[in-house]
Amino acid sequence: MAQPNLSKKFDDYDDDDDDDDQPITFKRFAKKSPLHSEVKKATSNSHGGQSNGKITDVHSSNGQTSKPSPMKPCAGIAKQSNSPSLGDKPNIVNVKNETKPIEHSSKGYCEDSEDDDDDKPLSSKWKIKSNHDNKVVAPVVIKKSSQDSDDDDDDVPLSAKFLRKPNSRTSDKKPVSKVQKERQNGSSTSSKQQKSSTLPVKRELENCDSVHSSVKKSKVSDSAASIKTKQVSVKCELKAKEEEDDDDDKLPISHSSVKKPKVSDSAGSIKTKQVSVKCEIKAKEEEDDDDDELPISHRFKKSPKLTDKPSSTKKISTKVTKVNKSGSTSFKKQTKSKQTKNKSKRSGRDSEYSISSTLLPSSGDGQKKWTTLVHNGVIFPPPYQPHGVKILYKGKPVDLTPEQEEVATMYAVMRDTDYMQKDKFKENFWNDWREVLGRKHVIQNLKDCDFTPIYDWHEIEKEKKKQMTTEEKKALKEEKMKQEEKYTWAIVDGVKEKVGNFRVEPPGLFRGRGEHPKMGKLKKRIHPSDITINIGKDAPIPECPIPGECWKDIRHDNTVTWLCYWNDPINSKLFKYVFLAASSSLKGQSDKEKYEKARLLKDYIENIRAAYTKDFTSKDITKQQIAVATYLIDKLALRAGNEKDDDEADTVGCCTLKVENVTREAPNKLMFNFLGKDSIKYENTVEVELPVYNAILKFQKDKSPGESLFDMLDTNKLNTHLKELMPGLTAKVFRTFNASITLDDKLNKDTKDGDVAEKIVVYNHANKEVAIICNHQRSVSKSHSQQMTKLNEKIDELQADLKELKVDLDRARKGKPPTKSSDGKSKRNLTPEALEKKITQTNAKIEKMQRDMRTKEDLKTVALGTSKINYLDPRITVAWCKRHEVPIEKMFTKSLLAKFAWAMDVDPDFRF
DNA sequence: AGAACAACTTAGGAAACCTTCT
DNA sequence: AGAAGGTTTCCTAAGTTGTTCT
Secondary structure, eight states, X not given: OHHHHHHHHHHOOOOOGGGGGOOEEOOOOOOOOOOOGXXXXXXXXXXXXXXXXXXXXXXXXXXXXXXXXXXXXXXXXXXXXXXXXXXXXXXXOEEOOOOOOSOEETTSOOOOOOOHHHHSOHHHHHHIIIIIHHHHHOTTBOBSSGGGOOOOGGGSHHXXXXXSOTTSSSOSSSOBHHHHHHHTTTOSOOOOOOGGGOOOOOOOHHHHHHHHHHOOBOOOOGGGGGOOOOBOOXXXXXXXXXXXXXXXXXXXXXXXXXXOOHHHHHTOSOOXXXXXXXXXXXXXXXXXXXXXTSOHHHHHHHOHHHHHOGGGGTEEEEEEEOOOTTSOOOOOOBOOOGGGXXXXXOSSHHHHHSOOTTOOOOOSOOOOOOSOEEEOOOBOOOOOOOOOOOEEETTEEEOOOHHHHHHHHHHHTTTTSGGGGOHHHHHHHHHHHHHHHOTTSSOOOSTTEEOHHHHHHHHHHHHHHHHSOHHHHHHHXXXXXXXXXXXXXXXXXXXXXXXXXXXXXXXXXOOOSXXXXXXXXXXXXXXXXXXXXXXXXTSOOOOOSSTTOOOXXXXXXXXXXXXXXXXXXXXXXXXXXXXXXXXXXXXXXXXXXXXXXXXXXXXXXXXXXXXXXXXTTOSSHHHHHHHHHHHHHHHHOOOOOOOOOTTSOOOOOGGGOBGGGEEEETTTEEEEEEEOGGGOEEEEEEEOOHHHHHHHHHHHTTOOTTSBSSTTOOHHHHHHHHHHHSTTOOHHHHHHHHHHHHHHHHHHHHOOSSOHHHHHHHHHHHHHHHHHHTTOBOOOOTTHHHHHHHHHHHHHHHHHHHHHHHHHHHHHXXXXXXXXXXXXXXXXXXXXXXXXXXXXXXXXXXXXXXXXXXXXHHHTTBOSHHHHHHTSOHHHHHHHHHHHTOOHHHHSOHHHHHHTGGGTTOOTTOOO
């Protein structure tokens, strides 16, 4: 039972237990600006390298010892690896502060990394981070006051032009809100569209105003966090310790007790100045309201106390909020600010966020994502336990080695899946299993194998498991949780955060979607020697959970967010990463940035539409293709469509549409029919503007059905072009924009007075519309038709009851006794009033059932969750809930509440 | 310029869990 | 209590985008 069991054992951990009490913390400033290339990944080389699985030493950045202390991955470290106390509740932890931002591969030699930042004065660093970044990244930044502008146009030339009022005081880099208001009217561009394909239109200006003006820049760099500490010797350490202690005093009791886990000790001896982080749960509500529109970072800053605190220099305090039971949740946060010291910076919000003129241009990534990172690595699936059940080959039992049996079991238990109908699956499985069996094995073909004994055995095991008592199940679960506890969290810059996928994927047969050429291939077991760990330099290297084995490599790259990765065994060019959970501040921050970027598009969209409309007839074929592709992405929310290899399923997106995927229907309709992501079918017929129709005609001319429709285009070219129109703009931003603005519009148009349930219906309708636009589908459940039949029967029954009730009512009015019920029993004598009431109730019941049925049928192939998780700005939902007094818990599950913690304190007037 | 590499987001289905009905 | 059905979470595949290499 290899596979299923394995996975079973590993999959049920349900975390969250602690969530409830765990405040969500935000401590970091938004990262953002791309740093320069120099900072980027120092080491990429390290990973291809060693095959032997040896780990090289980590070198200490500070120049301290660079002697390679070979880290014994397997050996050493164990003791420090976990600080027990950390495991628990408090989010606060003190960790020694790490200094260097950049990563070093452990394998390398030890020279110091050149930390450019070190040379800079703190203040300058700070600045850079907060302001400059923005510029580069532009997407989210909106300048609030026109004053700050300045700057080079270089950064955003074209895009700047796009804004209606280029000159308005807003700086080029950041699109200004005001500008846009007007643009709204003009668009002749807007096409008439059909239902699902409508181009989102902006909403009224006024709204825009208010929103924009309040939003300053959305992005803040996190480099703030990066202020370097100077390295100091042992003394420093001592000192730091003392300080730490002091801090403790201030901590809430509960925290303080837990707080200093060994982590710090283990962290290594050479510390630079330490920073202790703490987080407090704050109950108070003060400032929120006005902040809502502000980027998180802004809000953080606001809190005066941080600044004031003398000690603040070294400590980072994070304020966290929790959801109040009332239903309206409010999360408050505040952040640490190590940089408090450079006071110059914040004389007010503006200054803080205003862009500094000094900005460095930069690329997008490679920015520092964290300063300290502590985690415990990953947990592996248990080793295979042979069951000894034999398959039959030509009717006879065959002995298999545990390895062979394991693979056979993976296959046997998939008997009821659709994969068994696919020849490709069987072929791939056979090829890989055959390797395990060896060429000379008695088993020479798959056809003559009968896996039933294993299948049956597996069914029995499943049944046994089901039969366990609730207590037994609970005990098992608890046991598992206990084992996994330490892997569930990481400490990022002193804040405890959940890890997303800390369980290494168990071996199995590859379940590719659609007609994936590799389906059925053996996905081999991952060993520690396949895994590269990324962790803070001063953090203890996680103990390898499998005795005698070692990690492949240890890195200390703080420009990335992954904690571990390994090569995908199915496609060695790909990696599997372990990241923090969606509820983490790191993910929350980037989620917010994503939506801010989409909101920014609102300010550009009109001009972008005007521009591509103009190019529909361009003589430059590339331009023309870009125009048409952009139009389709805008109007239909298509994905960009990267090129794919032959060893992947044959699916397409916009840029990879083939001639055969689009059929013209005169005079101006296009019929799309293709397989998109996950081999989900996209079928849609839309009316388009005539020039688009004609352009498609032209692109299809003289091409065979399988040829590329946009032969001059790829996602790279398209995105490069989009970036000229708006900073940071890429194809996928249109999807986010389209989805969110549709929700916002619909909610505001359709929400009426009424009870909560009615409002939720309105919301779900809007959500459904978005899901349809994005083509988020789900398969119809196997029992769907059965369920519908059942519902119909029930309705019929009720209707029969109704008829009877009416008869009885009639009789009752005439003073006659009720009719006998169908089973011959006599019924209670009811007054006409009572019967009337019953009739009303029954009618209501029938109506409700019919409504439910319609909804069910309606949604049977539509997946609402995907857009809620990925495309709908949660602030729209939160603000709507606040305006209409709908408890947010009705709209977001517990995990979504955690994921969207950053959006909870939005102003009720927020509009996308 | 385009391929390769890297890192991160988005996606549907399965499994687990919770609620309602019988 | 158990079945049925709905909802949420887990799992991992399949996308997009950005950077670096050739």
